[in-house]
Amino acid sequence: MTQVDILILSNGPGEVTTWVRPVVKALRQELGNDPSVVRISVVLSPCSNASGKEAAIALSYPEVDRVQGAEHFWPFLLWGKTFDNWDWRSHGVVVFLGGDQIFPVVIGKKLGYRTVVYAEWSARWHKWIDRFGVMKPEVAAGISQKYAHKFTVVGDLMLEAQEQVSTAYSRSATLTTSLLPTPHSPIIGLLPGSKAAKLAQGVPLSLGIAEYVHKKRPQTKFVIPVAPTLDLQTLASFADPQKNPIAETFGFGGASLIVPKDDNSKALLKTTTGLTVELWQENPAYHLLSQCCICLTTVGANTAELGALGVPMIVLLPTQQLDAMRAWDGLPGLLSNLPVLGTPFTNVINWLFLRFVKHKGLLAWPNIWAQEEIVPELMGKLQPQEIGEMVVDFLTHPEKLADIRAQLRNIRGESGAAQKIAQIVGEEIGK
Template sequence: MKRVLILTNGPGELWCWVRPVVPLLKEAGCHVTVRMLPCQFATGQEERVASMLGADCVVPAGSSLGTFMDLRNEACDLVLQMGGDLLYGFSAARKTTPLICYSYGRKSLMGYTERFITAWPQMVPEATDVVGDLVADAMYMDKGPSPWKKKGAYRLALFPGSRRQIRDASLGFLKEFRKFLDEKELSVETLTVVSPFAEEGELDIWSRAGLNPVKTGTGVVLKEADLAVTQPGTNTLELLHAGVPAIVAVPFSFLRQIPLSGIKGLIESKIPGGGWLKENLLRRIAKKQAFISWPNRLAGRRIMTEVTGDITPEDLADTTVALLKDPEERSRQRMELMELSGGPGAAAKVSALVLAELYQDGLI
């Protein structure tokens, strides 16, 4: 039995990339180990969620140095890295084990992997393989009854984020947003799509705030949604594949809640005034970035509505109502999103590339 070691780090990578690939590798007869890498975006729930994916073994994240050293002794026939620094992958692969990486962006040392896979060619022009987006496959796995209950109302999905500190920061903001939305005398049913990495107690908190939280799979929620309000990240790709128009919002009041990576994150956490420095850095980055959502970045033009800056809950409610009352604009967004989506199928292609590398002699 061939042994595949999957390395992954953040909640988005685990749920949207690893989840659809593991069952296909298991069906092909592989022994699959999922190993979590250290990640500043970790929620603390990754091991619990990873254990639900059907892998033979799940190894929780340790310290950066400890993980790097442990991987040198990892016995496997192939390393599939889906998130994190490639140094971890090379530590596990050493000189004799093939390393395949799936990524949305360039990485240092990417030219030394056996294959460097991406979703769209504009993400990594130098990629050896462009297979489509695994997020589409993950959404196809979401099953269950529709959570929408109110007939004749606009259906609005809210995405407060996969990271606890950002969800906590957004709770008060979205509660005020909902209050201003109610004042518009528009029939709107709101569902707050809570991350699968959220603890059960959080549902009560969001419910008491009147924001109607659900842990239903995103693919199920979005089938009947008219509009979504979200933050930048993987959620914007889920909306892309579902063809759901969206407002992607970054109120600057949230900036101190966004984790920084690498040395910048270390400085921010250790020095006095680090939070202030981080907020100013992120303000400068936000002003320089042409687009903040994945669909707009991929298309190189505005598809989704984006709002950033010192926006208030009332500002966001006004923008939401205007878009709900504009069926032509929502139809335009929906059509252009579906044109950009390649649909599901990436997981089968990734699995096929892994198996081709494992069985180069043609004997499976």
């Protein structure tokens, strides 16, 4: 095979963990493991939801040879040179896995490479992109016939999460005895976010809900799958009212971090009421999440992962602190994080959103996919007691949870997308 470069373009933490990971694995299976023949590079673009650790995560994948962080993206886009002045082979393919679809058009032209775009919901720049791998046939609906040959339905990359659950994990290997679910001791997952903007409200609210549910149903277990970009001390600080004053808004008394000396034991958050919540640091946590009867989560890529796994969820968007709602996508997200001007802009756009939003039920990814509210979304000045009652009702009526699971499984595309994308890349290399 001719020496080739494969350049992966991506951006946020969700895309890096759930799109890039399976695709680079599939590329190596399809094209071989020799970097002197096929070299895989990842270049990240700015994302309002980024934590700053996406480059390190991508570089941890053994299939990836080199990574450039988002802070160096714009010079690369404008002038075609990376920060470390990478060399580029004469033959290559640009693979789009997150960001703006104009990026592969520009970069592909500069490098003289073929371009492949994974399009989940919409496909753009049909004239200039060489191939599209789309999640569902609907994405290609209405495309001009002269571009139809560029489109291939590959299925849903998010479903690779389910495949990893069944092939890479076993319950006995990954779940501690304390987290083995039974009909009488269900597990509830708490996903408060990974960035300070969400954690400030999400941690005290979710722990307060857990305390309420545990009081009504003491046999219930709780776990927080800790984001790979978050350390335990930082997470625990948001459960401390002394360090996170907004916790008092939710009537939450606080929690302390317990890190056992026994390496076989898990770290815990212990609340003032005596409730212990296990902190799960193994990533990805797909097998753990698949054992949860329900999850309490904030908005973001985690709702897509839970949806792909078929896990029921309640999506929480507390608005006690509008300035904390900086998790917008696209230009609003970038503007809201600007120095000085970011906070006023965030307050204005969030106020407008809360006042004028009319499309209720279209914030979580599963609801966006279905164009209807499959999983409950709660937005406003939320309190633990009201959400806790909803959770208790779900636990009392498991048939409601079963119905949500069935609907989640029905709205996603087919699996095997990563391998099909790798095959398309192989075809483009041949051209």
